[in-house]
Each structure stands twice: as structure tokens, then as C-alpha cells.
Amino acid sequence: MSASDHPAAIRLRQLSIRLGLGSAAFEAVQNVSLDIEPGQFVCLLGPSGCGKSTLLGALAGHLTPASGQALLDGERVAGPHPERGLVFQHHTLFPWKTVAQNVAFGLKMKGVDAATRQRQAEEFIDLVGLTGFARHYPGQLSGGMQQRVEIARVLINHPRVLLMDEPFGALDALTRLKMQELLLEIRERIRTTVLFVTHDIDEALLLADRVLIMSPRPGRIIEDLPVDLPRPRFAAAGSARFASLKQHCLALLRYDEPATSLPRLTPLGAPPAHQLQFAI
Numbered sequence: 020m021s022a023s024d025h026p027a028a029i030r031l032r033q034l035s036i037r038l039g040l041g042s043a044a045f046e047a048v049q050n051v052s053l054d055i056e057p058g059q060f061v062c063l064l065g066p067s068g069c070g071k072s073t074l075l076g077a078l079a080g081h082l083t084p085a086s087g088q089a090l091l092d093g094e095r096v097a098g099p100h101p102e103r104g105l106v107f108q109h110h111t112l113f114p115w116k117t118v119a120q121n122v123a124f125g126l127k128m129k130g131v132d133a134a135t136r137q138r139q140a141e142e143f144i145d146l147v148g149l150t151g152f153a154r155h156y157p158g159q160l161s162g163g164m165q166q167r168v169e170i171a172r173v174l175i176n177h178p179r180v181l182l183m184d185e186p187f188g189a190l191d192a193l194t195r196l197k198m199q200e201l202l203l204e205i206r207e208r209i210r211t212t213v214l215f216v217t218h219d220i221d222e223a224l225l226l227a228d229r230v231l232i233m234s235p236r237p238g239r240i241i242e243d244l245p246v247d248l249p250r251p252r253f254a255a256a257g258s259a260r261f262a263s264l265k266q267h268c269l270a271l272l273r274y275d276e277p278a279t280s281l282p283r284l285t286p287l288g289a290p291p292a293h294q295l296q297f298a299i
């Protein structure tokens with residue numbers, strides 16, 4: 020099974036986005052340029068209100084940049100398109116439809132016949148670990164299960180890019196860990212480019228090939244950090260390298276001076292435990 024046979028390359032070129040109207044207008048994202056290769060899993064990490072969702076909104080085609088460009092495989096993003104799958108913190112399932120009907124909805128819109136819809140919906144329901152729940156309604160499921168349905172509903176459209184905006188942010192800690200594991204398992208089986216927004220350093224380091232760190236508003240990319248931890252990551256979470264990367268991210272997120280003297284990545288080795296107790 021593959022979510023997409025052709026994961027897309029994401030390119031942002033000097034992208035700036037303004038929000039608000041008239042005298043209340045402000046720059047939410049400032050001059051962001053970056054390249055994400057097809058199939059890469061990238062986390063966008065930044066403090067609350069720095070413009071992460073806004074940046075994702077431009078790639079989704081929901082927001083028009085004030086200047087610069089958002090490109091997928093060289094084509095300018097001009098509006099929403101099913102090739103870009105979106106998963107938000109709160110699910111967007113139809114409460115009156117069953118799990119299978121929700122998952123198959125995109126196929127129905129494309130005019131796919133009922134038997135194929137049912138077969139494919141079952142495949143994707145299995146993929147997200149919900150075998151046996153096809154006939155349940157969203158209201159009968161836990162928050163984590165609802166997010167599984169949401170992910171299946173997006174993946175069945177074979178998105179070339181998956182844009183995830185704090186998809187596990189509303190879940191309790193244990194369910195969140197299970198969902199992170201599930202996403203990594205799915206990623207072993209599918210080919211799609213992932214841009215995942217979070218303000219949780221551990222989540223970014225557990226999931227991503229690369230972490231892009233944003234400054235406080237107006238959001239700029241202040242660090243492009245390759246995550247050189249072996250997979251599976253959960254085994255590496257207690258390692259000295261994990262702690263070192265975490266400390267580096269934390270220092271950047273707490274930093275509010277000009278970007279000329281940003282902290283450098285600390286050498287391999289564990290920082291003192293007391294330096295890792297901050298939350299953002």
C-alpha cells in the first residue's frame with residue numbers, strides 16, 4: 020500500500036504572510052525559504068503564536084502569501100487540493116456517518132464505485148489499527164481512535180504531501196505516544212512527504228528526519244536541524260544524543276535576541292538533567 024506513488028517536493032521561496040485587516044494587519048510569517056525533499060518527514064517547531072499554522076495554511080492553499088511563493092514540485096500552490104492531505108488537532112469527521120463512510124468519503128466524491136470504496140476503506144481502517152470498527156460512529160470512539168479515522172480518511176486520497184497541525188495535541192500523554200508510534204509505522208508503509216507542526220520538542224525529535232525551528236512572531240526559520248538519531252526513535256529517546264538535541268532546541272526556543280548569535284549545537288553528550296526541565 021502506498022499513500023502516494025509520487026511524494027512531492029516542497030519549496031518555499033521568500034514567503035511572507037500578512038494577517039489581519041487595515042491598521043490591525045501584521046506580518047505573521049517573514050521571508051521563509053526552504054526545500055523539503057520528496058518523502059522527507061519534517062517537523063516545524065516553534066513557540067505558540069509564531070506562525071506555524073499560518074505557514075501550513077499557505078501550503079494548504081488556504082492563505083495567499085503577501086510576497087514570495089509556496090511550490091509543490093515547482094508548481095505554485097493556488098488553492099486547496101486533495102493531493103495535500105490535512106490533519107488538524109481536532110477531527111473533522113461527519114458525526115452522522117460511520118467510520119467506513121467517513122474514510123471512504125473522498126473516494127465517493129471522486130465517483131469511485133461502492134465495492135471499491137468499501138474494500139479500500141477497510142484497508143485503510145486496518146492500516147490505522149481500527150479493524151472491527153468500520154460500522155461505528157465517531158461519537159462511539161475515543162479521541163485517539165477519532166484521530167486514527169481522520170488519518171485514514173486523509174491517506175485514502177493518496178496525498179503527495181501530508182500537512183499535520185498538532186494532530187495529537189488534544190490527546191493524553193499515553194495516547195499521544197501510541198499515535199506517534201502509529202504514524203511512524205504507517206510511514207514505513209507509505210510514501211508521502213510530511214510537514215508536521217508541533218510545539219513539543221520530544222515529539223519533533225521522535226518523529227522527524229529534520230526539525231525546522233521558528234522564531235517568535237513574525238515567524239522566521241532560525242534553525243534547520245537534521246535529526247541524526249537512529250530509528251526506531253523510541254529506543255533512542257533516553258540517549259545522550261537525544262538529550263543534547265533537546266537542549267539545543269530548547270535554547271533556540273527560549274532565545275529572543277537577533278539571529279546573529281544563536282546558540283550552536285552542543286557537542287555529543289548529555290547535558291545536566293536540571294537543564295532539561297523547562298517546558299515551552
Ligand SMILES: Nc1ncnc2c1ncn2[C@@H]1O[C@H](COP(=O)(O)OP(=O)(O)OP(=O)(O)O)[C@@H](O)[C@H]1O
Binds near residue numbers: 038039069070236
Ligand atoms: N485570521 C487571523 N487574523 C488575525 N490574526 C491571526 C489570525 N490567525 C492567526 N492569527 C495570529 O497570527 C499569529 C500566528 O498564528 P498561528 O496560528 O500561525 O501560530 P502558531 O505558531 O500555529 O500558534 P500555536 O502553536 O499556538 O497554534 C498569532 O499571533 C495569532 O494570534
